[in-house]
Structure formats: structure tokens, C-alpha cells
Amino acid sequence: MEDKVMELQFITHYTDRYSYFDSACMALKGGCRWIQLRMKDASEAEITREALRILPLCREHGATFIIDDHVEIVRKTGADGVHLGKNDMPVDEARKILGKQFIIGGTANTIEDVRRLHQAGTDYIGCGPFRFTTTKKNLSPILGLDGYRNIVATMKQEHIELPIVAIGGITCDDIPAIMQTGVSGIALSGTILRADSPAEETHRILEEIRKYRTYK
Ligand SMILES: Cc1ncc(COP(=O)(O)OP(=O)(O)O)c(N)n1
Ligand SMILES: Cc1ncsc1CCOP(=O)(O)O
Numbered sequence: 001m002e003d004k005v006m007e008l009q010f011i012t013h014y015t016d017r018y019s020y021f022d023s024a025c026m027a028l029k030g031g032c033r034w035i036q037l038r039m040k041d042a043s044e045a046e047i048t049r050e051a052l053r054i055l056p057l058c059r060e061h062g063a064t065f066i067i068d069d070h071v072e073i074v075r076k077t078g079a080d081g082v083h084l085g086k087n088d089m090p091v092d093e094a095r096k097i098l099g100k101q102f103i104i105g106g107t108a109n110t111i112e113d114v115r116r117l118h119q120a121g122t123d124y125i126g127c128g129p130f131r132f133t134t135t136k137k138n139l140s141p142i143l144g145l146d147g148y149r150n151i152v153a154t155m156k157q158e159h160i161e162l163p164i165v166a167i168g169g170i171t172c173d174d175i176p177a178i179m180q181t182g183v184s185g186i187a188l189s190g191t192i193l194r195a196d197s198p199a200e201e202t203h204r205i206l207e208e209i210r211k212y213r214t215y216k
């Protein structure tokens with residue numbers, strides 16, 4: 001996976017305003033090239049149906065397509081990868097099923113989580129929450145800027161090289177400070193879905209991230 005793709009991951013979330021497909025369309029229109037289909041409380045059949053609509057759209061835009069939680073749906077649909085948290089299938093088990101060709105992301109809230117995910121062979125880490133958000137139930141403790149600074153510093157000391165994507169309640173105004181903690185990118189949902197123009201907001205967010213991002 002190209003380093004450049006890891007700048008912004010748009011995560012879908014149920015709203016009365018937009019379908020999952022429409023929200024993915026708007027993020028892609030705004031220039032995002034990394035989409036995560038997250039459909040909490042939906043059946044496997046519903047997630048599979050939506051994934052099969054969004055996958056060709058991501059292919060047309062040269063975007064990476066990740067599905068939340070469901071290793072088997074990723075394998076069946078040929079999506080690019082899966083995102084797994086502490087209550088999902090362990091990353092090493094998912095790796096045995098998916099092999100090296102698929103991307104596996106993992107959720108971390110502490111440096112211990114990062115170490116464990118690194119050992120297990122994760123490709124990137126969604127690290128958060130930055131602040132409180134209603135998009136996810138049962139949030140882990142809030143990290144804030146200091147949380148990211150400490151995690152990034154310890155990773156450097158321990159030579160752990162893994163892209164860290166900050167997540168949780170992030171808006172465009174937060175991006176300069178978060179990017180300056182040394183994280184690789186940003187994952188978000190609500191701030192794009194609540195915007196008057198989600199595509200324009202995606203574009204604005206990407207421009208902000210790019211001001212602070214150094215490409216390897
Ligand atoms: C990029 C990214 N980071 C973290 C998460 C959260 O995953 P998880 O802890 O499994 O919680 P749910 O999203 O499944 O509710 C994520 N999805 N994406
Ligand atoms: C999936 C997830 N994991 C931690 S916070 C979060 C939700 C991110 O969405 P938002 O940007 O709306 O807070």
C-alpha cells in the first residue's frame with residue numbers, strides 16, 4: 001500500500017441524509033483515496049451488497065477499499081483489506097486467512113496495543129480516540145495530542161515503523177496540531193458527513209493534511 005494513500009481514511013456511518021454508497025461517492029469526489037465501509041448492526045448480506053457496489057467505485061478512482069470487522073466478506077468480495085479492533089478476529093488469525101496480499105489495519109489506544117499489533121503483522125494502526133465522538137459506542141480513553149506524542153516517541157525509540165492514523169472526533173481545525181505529533185494520517189467520518197458539502201470538506205481536509213505531511 002502506497003504511503004500516499006494513508007493520508008486520509010473516510011469511514012462510512014449511518015445517517016438519514018446519505019446512503020453508505022453516496023457518502024463514499026462524495027468522499028471520493030473530494031479526493032479521498034482510502035474508504036472504509038463500516039456498517040455497525042448490519043447483516044453480513046447487507047454489508048456484502050454494499051461492498052459490491054462501493055468496490056467498483058473505489059477501483060474507478062484508484063482508491064483503497066477497507067471493510068470494518070468482517071474478514072470473510074473481505075475475502076469473498078475482493079476488497080483490499082479489513083480493519084480489526086480488540087473485539088474482532090485477532091490480526092494474526094486474519095493474516096492466516098487473507099495472506100500478505102490484503103491490508104490489515106488494527107485499532108490501538110495504548111503503546112502496548114501498538115506493540116501487540118506490530119508483532120501480529122498489522123499494516124497500519126487506527127489510533128484513538130483523539131476526543132469524544134458519538135460515531136462509536138464504548139470508546140476507549142481519550143488520547144488527546146499528548147497521547148499521540150507519547151505513542152509516536154516510544155515507537156521511534158523502539159524502532160517500530162508502522163503508519164499511525166489518528167481517529168475519533170477529528171475536525172479540519174484539529175489537523176495541524178494532530179499532524180505535528182508525528183502521525184501519518186487521519187481517519188474520520190462525522191465531520192465530513194455533517195458538512196454542507198461533504199466533497200468540498202473532504203478536499204479542504206486533504207489540503208490541510210498535505211501541508212503537514214512528509215512523504216517517505
Ligand atoms: C481506522 C480505524 N481505526 C479504528 C477503528 C475502530 O475499530 P474497532 O475498535 O474495531 O471499532 P469498530 O469500528 O469496529 O466499532 C476503525 N474502525 N477504523
Ligand atoms: C470508528 C472509530 N473508532 C474510534 S473513534 C471512531 C469513530 C470515528 O468517527 P468520527 O470521525 O465521526 O468521530
Ligand SMILES: [Mg+2]
Pocket residue numbers: 068069083084085086087088
Ligand atoms: Mg471492529
